[in-house]
Amino acid sequence: MKIGFIGLGKMSTAIIRGLKNTSFEIIAAGRDPQKTAQDAEQLGITAISEHQALIEQADLIILGVKPQVLPSITAKLHFRQPVISMAAGISLNRLAELIDDKLPLIRIMPNINAQILESSTAICGNDKVDAGLMDLAKEITNSFGRTFDIAEKDFDTFTALAGSGPAYIYLFIETLSLAGVKHGLTKNQALDIVSHTMLASVQNLIANNDSPHDLIDKISSPGGTTIAGLLELEKNGLTTSVIAGIDAAIDRAKKL
Ligand SMILES: NC(=O)c1ccc[n+]([C@@H]2O[C@H](COP(=O)([O-])OP(=O)(O)OC[C@H]3O[C@@H](n4cnc5c(N)ncnc54)[C@H](OP(=O)(O)O)[C@@H]3O)[C@@H](O)[C@H]2O)c1
Incomplete structure (x- = not known):
C-alpha cells in the first residue's frame, strides 16, 4: 500500500x-x-x-x-x-x-x-x-x-475542543504558574510543578472510573483550601468563561 x-x-x-x-x-x-x-x-x-x-x-x-x-x-x-x-x-x-x-x-x-x-x-x-x-x-x-x-x-466542536484545546490548556498551565511566581516560586519551578500536576491529574482521571466531579469532591475537604479556591474561581466565572471561549472558537470555525 x-x-x-x-x-x-x-x-x-x-x-x-x-x-x-x-x-x-x-x-x-x-x-x-x-x-x-x-x-x-x-x-x-x-x-x-x-x-x-x-x-x-x-x-x-x-x-x-x-x-x-x-x-x-x-x-x-x-x-x-x-x-x-x-x-x-x-x-x-x-x-x-x-x-x-x-x-x-x-x-x-x-x-x-x-x-x-x-x-x-x-x-x-x-x-x-x-x-x-x-x-x-x-x-x-x-x-x-x-x-x-x-x-x-x-x-467544528471537535476543532474547538481538540484542535484549539491544547492552547487553552497551555494558558491554564501558564496562569497557574504565574500564580506560583506571584507567591515566590521561580517560573521554572512553578511550570515544573504545574505541568507534572496536570499530567498526573489527567492520568488519574483516565485510570479511574471517577468523573472530574468525583475527584473534585475527593480533593475538597470541608472548610479547606480547595473549596475556598474553587468558589473564588467560580465567582470570577471560570465555567461560563471557558464555555464562552469554546463558543467563540466554534463560531470562528463555522466562518472559515
Ligand atoms: N498545524 C496544525 O496544528 C493543524 C491541525 C489540524 C489540521 N491542520 C491542517 O493541516 C494542513 C497543513 O497544515 P500545516 O500546519 O502542516 O501547514 P504547513 O506547515 O504550512 O504545511 C503546508 C505545506 O503545503 C505546502 N504547499 C504549499 N503550496 C503547495 C503546492 N502547490 N503543492 C504542494 N505543497 C504545497 C507548503 O510548502 P512550502 O512551505 O514550500 O510553501 C507546506 O509545506 C492544513 O490544511 C491545516 O488546516 C493543521
Missing part, C-alpha cells in the same frame, strides 16, 4: 513520523521539488516532483496543504483513488466539488499532539467510503495518536 502526500509541512511531517512505524510505503510531493527532496531524505520517504505523477503511483492520497491553496492545487489534478484531507474548514461536500464526487473522500482533523504521536484526530467519510477503507484510514490516524469517529456536523 503506497500513501502519497501532497504538501509536506508541519502536519504531514508529524503524520509521516507515525506512519514510519507501519508497513505503508510513503511518497510525497511538496511545492518546491528541491525542498521536498531534502525533507523526504530526512524523513526516509520518496520524493516525487510532479503532483500528477504522485497520483498515478499512490493507492491513497493525503492532502496536507493549507485550505486556502487547496482549490488551486486540486483544480489541476485528476484523482483516481481515495483521498484523505486534513484541511480545516473544508467539508466533504466541498472536497467532492474540488476532487471528484465519485471517489471515496475522508476528512480528518488532527491536532498539534501528532508531533509526539498523541494526536486526537476526528474522522468522517462520505458515502463512498466502505468499512475496509475506513479501517485503513484509522490505521493511518492511529499511527500518530487516537482516532475519534465524529459526525461531520460536530467537526
Whole structure:
C-alpha cells in the first residue's frame, strides 16, 4: 500500500513520523521539488516532483496543504483513488466539488499532539467510503495518536475542543504558574510543578472510573483550601468563561 502526500509541512511531517512505524510505503510531493527532496531524505520517504505523477503511483492520497491553496492545487489534478484531507474548514461536500464526487473522500482533523504521536484526530467519510477503507484510514490516524469517529456536523466542536484545546490548556498551565511566581516560586519551578500536576491529574482521571466531579469532591475537604479556591474561581466565572471561549472558537470555525 503506497500513501502519497501532497504538501509536506508541519502536519504531514508529524503524520509521516507515525506512519514510519507501519508497513505503508510513503511518497510525497511538496511545492518546491528541491525542498521536498531534502525533507523526504530526512524523513526516509520518496520524493516525487510532479503532483500528477504522485497520483498515478499512490493507492491513497493525503492532502496536507493549507485550505486556502487547496482549490488551486486540486483544480489541476485528476484523482483516481481515495483521498484523505486534513484541511480545516473544508467539508466533504466541498472536497467532492474540488476532487471528484465519485471517489471515496475522508476528512480528518488532527491536532498539534501528532508531533509526539498523541494526536486526537476526528474522522468522517462520505458515502463512498466502505468499512475496509475506513479501517485503513484509522490505521493511518492511529499511527500518530487516537482516532475519534465524529459526525461531520460536530467537526467544528471537535476543532474547538481538540484542535484549539491544547492552547487553552497551555494558558491554564501558564496562569497557574504565574500564580506560583506571584507567591515566590521561580517560573521554572512553578511550570515544573504545574505541568507534572496536570499530567498526573489527567492520568488519574483516565485510570479511574471517577468523573472530574468525583475527584473534585475527593480533593475538597470541608472548610479547606480547595473549596475556598474553587468558589473564588467560580465567582470570577471560570465555567461560563471557558464555555464562552469554546463558543467563540466554534463560531470562528463555522466562518472559515
Ligand atoms: N498545524 C496544525 O496544528 C493543524 C491541525 C489540524 C489540521 N491542520 C491542517 O493541516 C494542513 C497543513 O497544515 P500545516 O500546519 O502542516 O501547514 P504547513 O506547515 O504550512 O504545511 C503546508 C505545506 O503545503 C505546502 N504547499 C504549499 N503550496 C503547495 C503546492 N502547490 N503543492 C504542494 N505543497 C504545497 C507548503 O510548502 P512550502 O512551505 O514550500 O510553501 C507546506 O509545506 C492544513 O490544511 C491545516 O488546516 C493543521
